[in-house]
Amino acid sequence: MIRYFYYHVFYVGMINIMMFVPTLLIRDRFHGAVSGMLVAIAISSVMSLVTMACFERFPGLGYPEISDLYLPRWLTKVNILSAALFVWLPSGIIVLYSYAETARMFFYPDMPPLVNLILLAGAAAWASCQSTRTVQFIQEIAMVLITPLIILFLLKAITNENMNWDAIRYVAGYVRIAPSFITIAASTFLFSGYMSLVLFNRMHEEGFKFKFRWVVPLFSSLFLAVTFFVPIGFHGTVGVQEYVYLWSMTADSMALDYGFINRVLYVFLLMFTGISLLYVMNTWHTTIHFIRYTLNGYKSVEETPASRINIWFSVGIGAAAFVYMYFISTEENQRVSEVWIITRFFVEILTVFMMLYFVWRQKKSKSKNKPRAEAQSAAIGKAAE
Amino acid sequence: MIEQIRKELQNPSDLFSDTLDNGIIQMEVCYFPSLCDPTLIKDGLLVPFSYRFELPVFNRMIEADPCFSEVDEPQLWTNLLLKGTLLFKIEDTVYRFDAQRKLFDRPDEVQIESTLQGPQSAMTEDLDMNVSLVRLRYNEPTLCVEQHVLGEASKSRVTLLYDAELVNRDVLEQINIRLSKVKVKTLRATGLLLKELSGRRHKLFPIILQTERPDRIATMLERGKVALLLDGSRFGLVLPVRMFDFMHAMDDDYEFHWMSKFLLMLRYVAMVLTITLPATYIAIVSYNPEVLRVQLTLSIAGSRVVVPYPSFIEVFLMLFMIEALIEASLRLPRSIGSTATTVGGLILGQSIQQAGLVSSIMIIVTSVVAISNFVIPNNGFGYSIRFIKYVFVIVSIFYGLLGVVVTFFSLIVYWCSLRSFGQPYLAVYVPKNEAKRHHAAAKGGRSS
Numbered sequence: 001m002i003r004y005f006y007y008h009v010f011y012v013g014m015i016n017i018m019m020f021v022p023t024l025l026i027r028d029r030f031h032g033a034v035s036g037m038l039v040a041i042a043i044s045s046v047m048s049l050v051t052m053a054c055f056e057r058f059p060g061l062g063y064p065e066i067s068d069l070y071l072p073r074w075l076t077k078v079n080i081l082s083a084a085l086f087v088w089l090p091s092g093i094i095v096l097y098s099y100a101e102t103a104r105m106f107f108y109p110d111m112p113p114l115v116n117l118i119l120l121a122g123a124a125a126w127a128s129c130q131s132t133r134t135v136q137f138i139q140e141i142a143m144v145l146i147t148p149l150i151i152l153f154l155l156k157a158i159t160n161e162n163m164n165w166d167a168i169r170y171v172a173g174y175v176r177i178a179p180s181f182i183t184i185a186a187s188t189f190l191f192s193g194y195m196s197l198v199l200f201n202r203m204h205e206e207g208f209k210f211k212f213r214w215v216v217p218l219f220s221s222l223f224l225a226v227t228f229f230v231p232i233g234f235h236g237t238v239g240v241q242e243y244v245y246l247w248s249m250t251a252d253s254m255a256l257d258y259g260f261i262n263r264v265l266y267v268f269l270l271m272f273t274g275i276s277l278l279y280v281m282n283t284w285h286t287t288i289h290f291i292r293y294t295l296n297g298y299k300s301v302e303e304t305p306a307s308r309i310n311i312w313f314s315v316g317i318g319a320a321a322f323v324y325m326y327f328i329s330t331e332e333n334q335r336v337s338e339v340w341i342i343t344r345f346f347v348e349i350l351t352v353f354m355m356l357y358f359v360w361r362q363k364k365s366k367s368k369n370k371p372r373a374e375a376q377s378a379a380i381g382k383a384a385e
Numbered sequence: 386m387i388e389q390i391r392k393e394l395q396n397p398s399d400l401f402s403d404t405l406d407n408g409i410i411q412m413e414v415c416y417f418p419s420l421c422d423p424t425l426i427k428d429g430l431l432v433p434f435s436y437r438f439e440l441p442v443f444n445r446m447i448e449a450d451p452c453f454s455e456v457d458e459p460q461l462w463t464n465l466l467l468k469g470t471l472l473f474k475i476e477d478t479v480y481r482f483d484a485q486r487k488l489f490d491r492p493d494e495v496q497i498e499s500t501l502q503g504p505q506s507a508m509t510e511d512l513d514m515n516v517s518l519v520r521l522r523y524n525e526p527t528l529c530v531e532q533h534v535l536g537e538a539s540k541s542r543v544t545l546l547y548d549a550e551l552v553n554r555d556v557l558e559q560i561n562i563r564l565s566k567v568k569v570k571t572l573r574a575t576g577l578l579l580k581e582l583s584g585r586r587h588k589l590f591p592i593i594l595q596t597e598r599p600d601r602i603a604t605m606l607e608r609g610k611v612a613l614l615l616d617g618s619r620f621g622l623v624l625p626v627r628m629f630d631f632m633h634a635m636d637d638d639y640e641f642h643w644m645s646k647f648l649l650m651l652r653y654v655a656m657v658l659t660i661t662l663p664a665t666y667i668a669i670v671s672y673n674p675e676v677l678r679v680q681l682t683l684s685i686a687g688s689r690v691v692v693p694y695p696s697f698i699e700v701f702l703m704l705f706m707i708e709a710l711i712e713a714s715l716r717l718p719r720s721i722g723s724t725a726t727t728v729g730g731l732i733l734g735q736s737i738q739q740a741g742l743v744s745s746i747m748i749i750v751t752s753v754v755a756i757s758n759f760v761i762p763n764n765g766f767g768y769s770i771r772f773i774k775y776v777f778v779i780v781s782i783f784y785g786l787l788g789v790v791v792t793f794f795s796l797i798v799y800w801c802s803l804r805s806f807g808q809p810y811l812a813v814y815v816p817k818n819e820a821k822r823h824h825a826a827a828k829g830g831r832s833s
Contacts, residue, residue: 001815103787107672107673107785107786107787108672108673108785108787116784116787119780119784119787119788119791120791123791123792123794123795123798126795126798127794127795127798130798130801130802131802133809134798134801134802137801137809137811137812138797138798138801140812140813141797141800141801141811141812141813142794142797144813145797259678260677260678260681261676261677261678262677262678262679263675263676266676269787270790273787273790273791273794274790274794277791277794304802304803304804305802306802
C-alpha cells in the first residue's frame with residue numbers, strides 16, 4: 001500500500017503556498033533564490049531518499065517505536081513530545097490560519113475571522129481524531145477528487161498567453177548569485193512530505209519497498225518551479241513583490257472561458273480548501289498520536305469509532321488554533337511561519353541523522369552475532385505488539 | 386398426547402385433533418389446518434393409512450421417508466405444531482410429519498431493483514425458496530448454509546450464506562458475535578435485523594446492503610461476502626459492503642462495458658448534485674454571487690426579484706414540498722398517485738413560481754435534486770443521501786460556499802471512518818487481508 005505515501009508528498013508539495021514559501025522565495029529572487037532552490041533540490045533529494053531507505057528497514061514501526069529500541073525511554077519521550085508540540089502542531093495551525101484568512105478575504109470579507117475558523121478548525125479537528133487507517137483513506141479519496149482541479153489549474157497556468165516567459169528567463173538568469181539560507185530552508189519544505197513516514201510507516205508491511213521513489217524529488221522539484229516561476233510570469237519581475245496573497249492573485253489573473261465559473265481564483269480556493277484540510281488533518285493527527293505514545297505507548301493504527309482521548313486532544317488543538325488566531329495577526333503569522341520553516345529544516349536534518357544512527361545500530365547488532373540479531377528482531381516484533 | 390397439547394396451547398379453536406381408526410389400528414392426529422398443506426397430508430399420510438393398510442408397510446414408510454421422524458421429547462410438540470408440522474401417535478410412539486403449507490412456489494417479480502435485461506425473478510417471503518434461488522445461481526460445493534433462530538417471540542429462522550473458501554474469517558467471526566447478541570421480541574423484517582447488526586444506533590448510512598435480487602446475492606457471495614436471509618422477508622442482507630456497492634445497479638454487470646461505466650459516473654455526479662445543489666443555491670444567492678459568471682448571476686438574481694424572503698426559506702419551502710410529495714405518492718394507492726403528482730408537481734410548481742413565492746431557478750434546483758436522488762439504485766442509501774443534504778443546507782446558511790466544500794470534506798471523513806464489519810466503507814482499493822493485519826494490531830498482535 002505504498003501509494004499512500006506518495007499522496008503525502010503531493011499535498012505537502014502544494015501546501016507551501018499557505019506556508020508563505022512563495023513570498024520568501026520571491027523576496028530573494030534577485031538575491032540567490034534560484035541557486036538556493038537548486039541547492040535545496042540537491043539536499044532534499046538526498047535527504048528524502050536516505051530517509052525512505054532507512055524507514056524501509058523498520059517495516060510497521062513509526063519513529064517513536066524505532067527510537068525506543070535504541071535510545072533510553074526518557075530521551076525518546078522528550079524527543080517525541082517536543083517534535084509534536086513544536087513542529088507538527090504549529091505547522092497545522094499556521095496553515096489553517098493562513099487558509100482561513102485567505103478564504104475569508106475572498107469569500108466573505110465581512111465575517112469575523114474567528115467565526116470562519118470554527119468551521120475549518122472543526123472539520124480539521126474531527127478528521128484528525130480518526131484512526132491512522134481512516135486518515136489514509138481520507139487522503140486518497142480527497143486526492144482523487146482534487147487531482148482533476150490541480151491538472152486543470154496547472155494547464156491553465158502554463159498554457160496561458162498572458163504568461164511572460166521572458167520575465168521567468170530573466171529571473172532564472174540570477175542563478176549565479178550565491179544562495180541565501182532562507183530560500184534553501186524554504187524550498188526544502190516542498191520535499192518534506194516524506195517526513196510523514198515518522199508516523200505513517202506504521203501502516204507498512206513486512207518487506208515493503210518504495211517503488212517509483214524517484215517520484216519524490218521529481219514532483220517536488222516540479223512544484224517548486226511552478227510555485228516560484230508562475231507568479232513571476234504573470235506579474236513580472238518587479239510587480240510580483242506587491243502582493244500579500246500572491247498565489248490567489250496569480251490564480252485571479254486567469255479566466256475560464258466556458259462553464260459556470262468565470263474566475264480561476266475560485267477553482268484555486270476550492271482546491272486549496274481540500275489540500276489545506278488534508279495537511280492540517282495529517283499534522284494534527286501526527287501530533288495526537290505522538291502525544292498518546294508518550295503518555296501510554298499507544299501505537300495501534302485502527303480504532304473505530306474514534307476514541308475519547310483522541311477527541312479531547314483534537315478539541316484541545318482546535319482551541320489552541322483559536323487562541324493563536326486571537327493573539328497573532330497575519331503579518332506575525334508570516335514571521336512565525338518563517339521561524340517554523342527554519343526550525344523544521346534543522347529538525348529534519350536531525351531526524352535523518354538519527355535514522356541513520358538507528359540503521360547503523362541495527363546493522364551492528366545484526367552482524368555482531370546471529371543470536372543477538374534474532375533477539376533484536378524479536379524485540380522489534382515485541383515493540384510492534 | 387392430544388390432551389397434553391390442548392392444555393399447553395390453551396385449547397385453541399384452530400387446532401385440529403382426532404383419533405382415526407382404519408379398522409386395524411388407531412392413530413391420534415393433531416395439526417393446525419391453517420399452517421399445513423391439506424393435499425400433502427392426504428397424499429402423504431391419510432391415503433397410506435386408509436387404503437390397503439398393512440402395518441409393516443406403513444412402518445417401513447415412516448422409517449424410509451425423511452418427512453417422518455420420531456419425536457421423543459413431549460416439550461417439543463407444541464413448537465413443532467406451531468411451525469406447521471403434523472403430529473401423530475401410533476402404538477404409543479409420537480411421530481412428526483412435515484407438511485408445512487408453502488405460500489410461495491415460484492420466485493417473485495422484482496419490484497424495487499428492476500433491471501432491463503437481467504433476470505426478473507426476486508426473492509419471496511419463503512426462506513427455503515430463497516435459499517434455493519441463491520443456490521441455483523451460485524452452485525458451488527463450498528457454499529455454506531448456516532441456520533440460526535432469532536427473536537424471542539417470532540422464533541424466525543435466519544440463514545447465513547457464504548462461500549467457505551472465499552469468505553473473510555474475521556467478518557464471519559464478527560457476524561456470529563453480533564448475531565448472538567441480537568435481542569428482539571419479534572423479528573418482522575430484515576430492516577430490524579439490519580439495525581440490530583449495525584452496532585451503533587445513530588448511523589447516518591447503512592453498512593449492510595438490503596437487496597431483493599438473488600443474482601445480486603450470488604455475485605456478492607462470489608466476492609467472498611456473507612448473505613443473511615430471514616424467513617418471512619423478501620429481502621436479503623449482504624455484508625460487508627463498501628459505499629460503491631450501494632451505487633451499483635445489476636444492469637452494470639449485464640450491459641456492455643463502456644456504457645455501464647458511463648452510467649456509473651452519471652450516478653456519482655447525480656449523487657453529488659442531490660447532496661450539494663440546494664446548499665450551493667443558498668451559498669450563491671446569499672453569500673457568493675461573484676463566483677458564477679456575471680450573466681448567470683444576473684439571471685438568477687432576476688428570477689428572484691419578486692421573492693420577498695431570503696434564499697434559505699425558499700429552499701426549505703420547496704424541499705418540504707418535494708419531500709411531502711414523495712412521501713405522499715409512496716403511500717397512496719396507484720390510482721390516486723398520478724393525481725397527486727400532477728397536482729403537486731405540475732400545477733403547484735408552475736403557480737408557486739408565478740405567484741412569486743419562489744424563483745423559477747429554485748424550481749429547477751428542486752427537480753434536479755429529486756430526480757438525482759432517484760438515480761441512486763439502493764433505497765436505503767438513497768434515504769441517507771436525502772437526509773444528509775439538510776446538513777449541507779444548514780451549514781451553507783451560515784458559511785456559504787466554503788461551508789458546502791468543508792461539509793463535503795467532512796462527509797468524506799465520515800464515510801472513511803465507517804467500518805462495515807471491520808472492512809473499510811470508503812476506500813479505493815484495499816487488499817483482501819489488509820484489514821486482518823490491522824485488526825491483529827488492534828488486538829495486540831503484530832502491527833505490520
